[in-house]
Each structure stands twice: as structure tokens, then as C-alpha cells.
Amino acid sequence: MDQSIRLSGGRLGFLLIHGLGGTPLEMRYVAQGLAHAGHTVHVPQLAGHCGSSDDLKATGWADWYATVEEEHDRLKERCDSVVVGGLSMGAILAIHHAARHPSSVTALTLYAPTLWLDGWGVPWYATLFKLVKMKWFADYFDFAEREPWGIKDQRLRAVVEQAIRSGDSSRAGIAALPGSLMLELRWLVKRVKQEVATVAQPTLIVHPREDDRASLRNLHYLQSCLRGPTETVVLNDSYHIVTLDRQRQVVVARTVEFAARLQQAVFQRLAADDLSDLMGTAHAGAVTREKLTR
Numbered sequence: 001m002d003q004s005i006r007l008s009g010g011r012l013g014f015l016l017i018h019g020l021g022g023t024p025l026e027m028r029y030v031a032q033g034l035a036h037a038g039h040t041v042h043v044p045q046l047a048g049h050c051g052s053s054d055d056l057k058a059t060g061w062a063d064w065y066a067t068v069e070e071e072h073d074r075l076k077e078r079c080d081s082v083v084v085g086g087l088s089m090g091a092i093l094a095i096h097h098a099a100r101h102p103s104s105v106t107a108l109t110l111y112a113p114t115l116w117l118d119g120w121g122v123p124w125y126a127t128l129f130k131l132v133k134m135k136w137f138a139d140y141f142d143f144a145e146r147e148p149w150g151i152k153d154q155r156l157r158a159v160v161e162q163a164i165r166s167g168d169s170s171r172a173g174i175a176a177l178p179g180s181l182m183l184e185l186r187w188l189v190k191r192v193k194q195e196v197a198t199v200a201q202p203t204l205i206v207h208p209r210e211d212d213r214a215s216l217r218n219l220h221y222l223q224s225c226l227r228g229p230t231e232t233v234v235l236n237d238s239y240h241i242v243t244l245d246r247q248r249q250v251v252v253a254r255t256v257e258f259a260a261r262l263q264q265a266v267f268q269r270l271a272a273d274d275l276s277d278l279m280g281t282a283h284a285g286a287v288t289r290e291k292l293t294r
Contacts, residue, residue: 007035013079017090033252085109099195121212138179150240
């Protein structure tokens, strides 16, 4: 069953992308907060997700991105401006989308963006996987979810662990990622590193200081490489899944504030355009009157 979330609202739309092996439920709290603020929000279920491990292995990053393209087209039918954001790998897909569509992506909201899996909770031997180059060999390795499950809040962590161990990947994602998917992630990151310097849209980056999966190195890299203006929020009481963890209210509040500034900038630009048109009309009228009096 499709787990996509679509909430109706105003003409400013948000396209939010969940993480690798995850589900749209990761983004539900943020989506509901944005919808409550009056925005239209779509969170699509990425290709191959919320099913079996074989379903996921049959896809690659180009398939996940095709879902993003399709959902953007759907969102554009009801929104004048579209902000694209995502969690973890979803944030990397968002950057790729902004690079490909500089005129139709208004801004970015990146939550714990993950270019490198270098957080304190990642086992040391995971770095050896960089030696693997072929998908058939990569599938000899599984990347199992493990403590603390990206969650600092102990009560919520227990709920997430129970959902992951249930075997129902539509509840909290898949329990173990096939190695070939991690190889696809590596190839996606390689592409985005080539594109990031072209991305000029305003960007909000929210990253936890104690991220168990992706260190602040990821944040610092994007701050230095993105061409457009960036706003940064560093969370002091969350782990990787910031959209669910203890400071999820902060994530929503800062995203809503970011959206309000975007709308204000749009209104100011429209007012400036109207003034320019008015001045042009007035000038043309003055020229016409001058010719008539000669």
C-alpha cells in the first residue's frame, strides 16, 4: 500500500523526501506542522520502499529520484512555488533536484543531510565498504539498523525499535539495507558533489550536533559549497532522525519561519515588479503627452 502523505494548503508547496530504507512517516510530524501553517505538503513514498528487501534491491538512486520528479509535477499543479527538502539521503536527493531545476525549485530544507556516514554510531569497519565497487559483491553485505536507531529520546527509541523489528517496513523502514543500496547512495553523493556549487537557492540546514550517523562535517561541507544563502540550525538534543526526535518542534518552527521569510521575499519582489511596471507606464504616458503638445 502506498504510504505517501499529501496535505492540502496554500500556494507555497513543500516536497519532502524520506531517507534511504525509510518511510514517509519519518516526515509526517514536519508535514503536519507545515500544513497547519497553511502550506501544501507532499511526502512521496520512494520507489522500492515500504516493501521487501528484494523490492528495494530492484531499484537504484535514479528510480528514487524519478519519484521526486513525478511528485514535483503533481505539486506544481496546485502551487506557485515549491520548496524541496529531505531527511538524510532524502536531503541529498533534494540538492540534486535543485541543481537540475534551478527555476522551479524555490528553496531547500535539509534535515541531517548525509554525504558521509561518519557519525559516532557507525561501526569502524563500515569504512572498509569503500573498497567495494560492484553491486553483485556489495550484496554480500548488509547494513543493519542498530542502537540508538537515530533517536535520542529513549521512549520514542523503543517504539522505533519495535517497529523496525516487526518486519513491517512500512512502519519504520527496513531492518537491514542491502549493500548494493549503499553503493547506490555513494554514486548519488558523487553526482551531487559535482553539482552542489551550482545550487543557488536559499537553503535551511538542520543538523544535530550529536548525530550518530552523519557528523557535522556534512553540514560544514554544504555551508562552504552551496552557492546560495544558507541558514543553519544545530540541534543539541537530537540524534540523526531530527524530524522525529526530541527537538522535532524546533525543526517545524524553524522551517515555518524559513517559509515565512521566503513568502515575504516573494511579495517584495512582486511589489517591486508592479512598481517598475507602473513607472514604465507613467514614463510612456509622459512621452506620449510631450509628443502631443509639440
